[in-house]
Amino acid sequence: KRARDYGLINGILPTGQWNAITDVNGVKIGHTTVLKGDSIRTGVTVIMPHTGNIFQEKVPAAVFVGNGFGKSIGTTQIVELGNIETPIALTNTLNAPIVANAIIDYTLQQKGNEEVRSVNAVVGETNDGYLNDIRGRHVTATDVRKAIDSAASGPVAEGCIGAGTGTICMGFKGGIGTSSRKLGPQQGAYTVGVLVQTNFGGILTINGAPIGRELNNYYMQKTKRHEADGSCMIIIATDAPLSARNLERLARRSFLAFGKVGSFSSNGSGDYSIAFSTHPQLRIPFSKKDKSVREIPDLENDDMSPLFLAVVEATEEAIYNSLFMATDTKGYHGNTVKAMPVEKVVELLKKYGALNQDKLP
Amino acid sequence: KRARDYGLINGILPTGQWNAITDVNGVKIGHTTVLKGDSIRTGVTVIMPHTGNIFQEKVPAAVFVGNGFGKSIGTTQIVELGNIETPIALTNTLNAPIVANAIIDYTLQQKGNEEVRSVNAVVGETNDGYLNDIRGRHVTATDVRKAIDSAASGPVAEGCIGAGTGTICMGFKGGIGTSSRKLGPQQGAYTVGVLVQTNFGGILTINGAPIGRELNNYYMQKTKRHEADGSCMIIIATDAPLSARNLERLARRSFLAFGKVGSFSSNGSGDYSIAFSTHPQLRIPFSKKDKSVREIPDLENDDMSPLFLAVVEATEEAIYNSLFMATDTKGYHGNTVKAMPVEKVVELLKKYGALNQDKLP
Amino acid sequence: KRARDYGLINGILPTGQWNAITDVNGVKIGHTTVLKGDSIRTGVTVIMPHTGNIFQEKVPAAVFVGNGFGKSIGTTQIVELGNIETPIALTNTLNAPIVANAIIDYTLQQKGNEEVRSVNAVVGETNDGYLNDIRGRHVTATDVRKAIDSAASGPVAEGCIGAGTGTICMGFKGGIGTSSRKLGPQQGAYTVGVLVQTNFGGILTINGAPIGRELNNYYMQKTKRHEADGSCMIIIATDAPLSARNLERLARRSFLAFGKVGSFSSNGSGDYSIAFSTHPQLRIPFSKKDKSVREIPDLENDDMSPLFLAVVEATEEAIYNSLFMATDTKGYHGNTVKAMPVEKVVELLKKYGALNQDKLP
């Protein structure tokens, strides 16, 4: 069950239909989970920004680097040109180049891309080397293609799946999580959807409750080693008509959700946020240009604040979902990571008044 | 009384002696509060990085811009050269240039600076225009000089004082707040001190408790206008031997404390963090250079994590202190801002288990 | 006479009518030259982005910092919000805050701005402390207002005027220079105009000819001191419909003109480029918003290249104009700086085939 199913309702904004990044129209998610033998616990997750040929119809996009100790691929071109031209893939650290190459494969093979000779593959990663034989780089081009081909809208699988198969979050099993927020008509009725790959440490708080400390599992806890390093990838989609500049501002705010959940973005945690807009009029054509100046819609700076709130809330909840949905995992070298003890956590949330806050004014 | 006096103890690290930025050796704070007639509610606060001639012995420094909708002065040179060469002053938005000019005055007048012809004055600001006749720019060069001359180490006055005289935080009266954290000997025994000028909105949470919602005072609350815009200035001092690069990383983490207290860094909130190191061997000499290569101590990246935790905790507590120490203020146009109702808040903190968390493991 | 009057024609693109930043429709330039007694040789130059109320109708804008050893004011807000809301003023280093305050004065006083309580004054500066009593900060609010009130379109005065009164460029008297380029109809017929305040050193080359070395006046020349430090401000206007992101890319290219003229952006040279678009549909309204989403024209990335060429050529020529138009100046402490010996330079340009290159294919 997801966080919200336990009455854990963070923030004041309503979610979209699926409470998932797929609430942003056209966004599709695909996972390939790579489980082999005792030691291979990894995978790949792809985010498809729209249902067409992404290279031919690029989407406006931006990156915020919360902590650059990471191996994300494709960031400088996103920053410079303000767009993304491929699916976004998440995987493990050492697999990032192989997955990027597979994203290039996919793009070159798309109908209409026969003459394409430059592709900016976008890949994010976190390090699953405690549970996974990461040096083996077990995610293959086939795995990536399978994730793309199976990508779907609607509900999104969470927890130990795809790129979240082997990750660790706040001392518990982490993974993939997602959530969304929907603004009211006066704020433009925009949707913000977030998907995270959680793999970091800190001092877990859930909707304000000091869970990490209650469960004796936190950074600097004296009797037990808790690894704060790791990383977090945050992918943000919105249908609001945002410039690359305002998408970067949106991405920057997602970093605030880290504070909420008790992360301090440790030295070894490579934390990246990538945001894109799916607004159909903002697509950037590659081949079929008919003019050099496009007329595009652009949301004013002054109207960004509700979106900023939305991205903080959705990122926070996506992280919670990654924890609630993950399961005990044993892998590389016999290493085992337990899922967060949900029942106990729910009790603690009750104790700290962190449940059912939708009843608050 | 300060937050901690009510048993509000956020985080796991101990504070320094004064629980103030002045716990970092040599740092001094001075305030001039400018209260005149019905409409003038403003002031200036200065942070002295050390007790000597700052221009002649610059300190390594860095800036992180959480949200650049602000008028801070001096940032590009800090970024380029990695140092600060003047006191740092905080004031109101429209007064920033006058205060910068006063900082230049001070620097030119310092003994030993007779030939100085270039000064990078560092000034931060937030907008106190609801309570203060901000268009009048009532902070004078004399006020700045008084703040510098009265700067002292030891306990720091908080709340409605200096640059915090007319600010608003989370729908209540904001102001100046400060806090510190001290690492254990295994983490280097470094101190991190933070001083904030709070002037922003959001959905206030205090140590996880949903205070803003309980008190019906938050962004998007339906029946009452709550202004999310404003700004926050965060000044960070440490005695750890950090490069400008690692100081920037430290400053970036302070942004996470915003998430903790319920800010989403609204469009109109110009949020800046400025960090400097007081380590004596890191001083950058101006006139008295004897060599072009200095031997300097440099803390490894890998040892930054405890400092990152420290800056998040201290920034969070500094914000709380600014709220706990502020008092009801009436000013410009008869506008009135109430202080946070502390007794009620303490009750709510109790209800949500947010007090005395030092008893947690 | 200007560079072009001697047959010095750099690059391949034609100029606008005035070969000045004022070729960009609506842009006006005003200077106040402050000459007093033996020691005061300074001034202020203002760039008016359009003829209306700039605060009420902001222009899209961007900043590139070539070298941040400078005291420019207003940069972080330009970067964050992607716009400029005041005239841009250039002056001497220590006068920057006083001039910024005068820009605030002007903005607060503009009709329609009666309720404005936040102003991001934009000021650039270079250090004229060799010829000017810079510590005295002799540029006053009245001087700034005079520059604004006298701002005009059409031809622009160059050399030792306004903010260029006391500057030094490449070992000779520098000052204000301007130039423009006009693209052909196939490239959109856009105009790019540049105005520079030159105050830096290096190894001067003019259209490729090694003038600095021929004249024995260059950085590291063994028998004569040549100061490489200083600074350069570059203001760029265009009528092309550019996003803030593409304006930043345009600004970044202006840095390349430094290479062409023989600068290496020495440690002490604070080099800033500020670019804005005057396209009427890109104005950002302050008070009179009727909707939160504007439909705006946006030039494609792919069509930026001709503008990039234009900005490099215009910046290069603006620097040459600042040198050709400057005159011998004696000032502070009896210090004297000679103008570039134009006749000799023209001879050398001939010798190196650097004149009349418009005859080349």
Add this chain to the structure above:
Amino acid sequence: KRARDYGLINGILPTGQWNAITDVNGVKIGHTTVLKGDSIRTGVTVIMPHTGNIFQEKVPAAVFVGNGFGKSIGTTQIVELGNIETPIALTNTLNAPIVANAIIDYTLQQKGNEEVRSVNAVVGETNDGYLNDIRGRHVTATDVRKAIDSAASGPVAEGCIGAGTGTICMGFKGGIGTSSRKLGPQQGAYTVGVLVQTNFGGILTINGAPIGRELNNYYMQKTKRHEADGSCMIIIATDAPLSARNLERLARRSFLAFGKVGSFSSNGSGDYSIAFSTHPQLRIPFSKKDKSVREIPDLENDDMSPLFLAVVEATEEAIYNSLFMATDTKGYHGNTVKAMPVEKVVELLKKYGALNQDKLP
């Protein structure tokens, strides 16, 4: 023959022994040229920062992105941590991920790296798709390994070799070029070495002479298509003891050499500069740390200027060498690119007085 062999001596500083990046002690260069059949014209070039285990002894490093329309891998971690932990590899655009994976292979296999589970492979690229079947991604892991194993100090092969096999520069065959500058004892006797992979267009000037226009081969030339897009990778090594911050400043200056040679960094030209210091005391240990604070040498900001001049001169000459050393190349689809007609160019250089400028004062 290299540029200097024809009397083309740009700038005022002397070169190192080899006039190559290998003049920086310990730096080694290796190439694998991949020529197969009619259509494969590509390769890989590796830069080894020192002769030991680079992962175990990282070097301080920085990146400047002149134009981010490129697919360089590894940049965000360099920026965040201020170091490089692998060889730097250059290749073609679509091969970047495969080459990055090969760099990971190499690193994992190095003795002492048996437990390494995170590697930030650094790869730069330019697009050789006109002469090379770039979609085929013909550079293999074996090719990368061969380049590493054959890496050597001393003279460096230039022109159509390694990553320069299929590139185009200024309308002529481009490729690999290198150069160096050595400062005098008063400036610290430091060496700056540069290696470039040239693949961009513009309006070629060589030491000031308008070669592109004289040869009727330049951007916007009316009768002949000249492609301005492409990219340039610039790798900079120095033995000066520079912080990551000052290495970034050094890298930024290399961009100025683009101006000198007539590039305007067109929209499609992904231009990246990567700089590192080989100073032995600046190595950052991975496993064998004995303390968290290192005492390191650090060159003052004020002493950077000679290095800035050096990097501009060396980058300019490296670009010239890439042109002088390249040869006619026929490849993909029968496309042919001629080398720059050196004899004619030398005549033109004479005509414009661009040769033997070492005789100038």
